[in-house]
Every structure is written in structure tokens, then in C-alpha cells.
Amino acid sequence: MPRPSLPRMLWRGLRRRCAWCGGRKAFFTGWFAKQDRCATCGIEWRRGYEGFELGAMAISAVVCLSSLIAAMVVGVLLSLPDIDVVTLLIVLGVGAVVLPILVYPVSYTLWQAVDLAMRPPTADDAAPPAVR
Template sequence: MTNRTMQPSRALTLWRGLRRKCPRCGAGKLFRRWFHMVPDCPSCHLHFEREPGYWVGAVAINTMVIGILFTILLVVFSAMTVPDIPWVPLLMAEIPLMGLGPIAFYPYSKTLWVALDRAFLSHL
């Protein structure tokens, strides 16, 4: 087994995924544009989409992260303004998060999904 095919630790795999790096080798430049991920790692040639429908996991991660952020902001600002919670301004302020958050998090969700898959779900 060469260094290119060795499986890094789960923590390192996830750390690389959070930074939009290849979870296996840590190489960058996995995106040609914000929404266009290369099919294979340019360094270790790991093929990212293992099967049709593979990216549903990335969509789930993206949805969960943005939903959690929405909930945290809602709870924190509600708690700060009790008993007169400004619901309409609060929800209006959350609209940009819900609209732009998934777009901003898109590439991270994809590399994080590959990292989670490699760290916990697959042993390839």
C-alpha cells in the first residue's frame, strides 16, 4: 500500500472534508467553479461519486447544517428579546440565511459528505 492509497484517521479525513480538500490525500482544487466539483481527485485519483444518487448525502448535510443554524439563531435571538420577540424582523433576517446559506455551504457539504462516507460508511 502506497501513501496515496493509505486511509488517514477519521479526524483527519473529516478535517480535510471541512476544508474542501480531498478526504483521502488532502489535495485541494477540487472545484472548477463553486458548483462544479471535479469527478476525481487531481492528486490521488479518488473517484468521488461512488454510485448514482451518491450526492443525496451532501444535500442532507447541507439541509441539516442550514436548519441547525436557522434554529440556533432563532432560539438565541428569541431568548435575548423575551418577552417581546420581534417575530417578523427576526424571520425576515433569517430569509437570507435560508436562501444563501445552502449556496455558500454547497461545496463544503460535498467534500464533507465524501469525508463522512470514507470515515464511517465505507472501508474502501
């Protein structure tokens, strides 16, 4: 299987697909439930890399924090000169709880795309022959 381009892998990651083969529901069997290998190409999720989740959590944190900051700026600008602090805090509080839940699977597949771009699969990754 030829190596996909970085934009293609990122696009696949944004759609919760395997970044390498584009298989649907490749790693996530539910919103939070993951399997160890892609159901389509068989590439391993973590590929022997301890701390893989740290990159995914960093992507999630950047997306969530930047979205909340943008929402706060828009909320303040729309309510000037009398800023409605209580409404703003309620909206941002709900966003701070809901947004990470919505971003969770996408952040993992996006990070997998970045990881595959930096470290293409090798024979040491226990990948099936079609992926090597």
C-alpha cells in the same frame, strides 16, 4: 497510500479538500463546479454509488436547519418580552437562502469523507494504483 483517520478525513472535508489525499481544490473548480476526479490522487468523486448526493444534501440540510433554529432561539431570547417577529423573519429568510449556498461545497466534501470512512477505495472504484 495509507488510509487516513476519520478525524483527518473530516478535517480535510471541512476545508473543501480531498478527504483521501488532502489535495487542494481536489473536486471543486469553482464554488458550484465539480470535476469527476481528484486532481491530486485521482480518486473518483461518486465511486459508482448512485444516490451519493443524497448524503451530501442531508448534511447540508442538518447544518442549515440547526443553524436557523439556533438563530431563531437566540433571536427570540434576545428580544424577549417583545419579540420583533418581522426582523426575525427577515434575518431567518435571508439565512435560509444564503446558508445553503455557503454550505454547498463543504457538505459534499464532508460527505465524501464519511463515505470514504465507511467504504474505503477498492480496485472496483477505478481508483489509480496510488490510492488502492
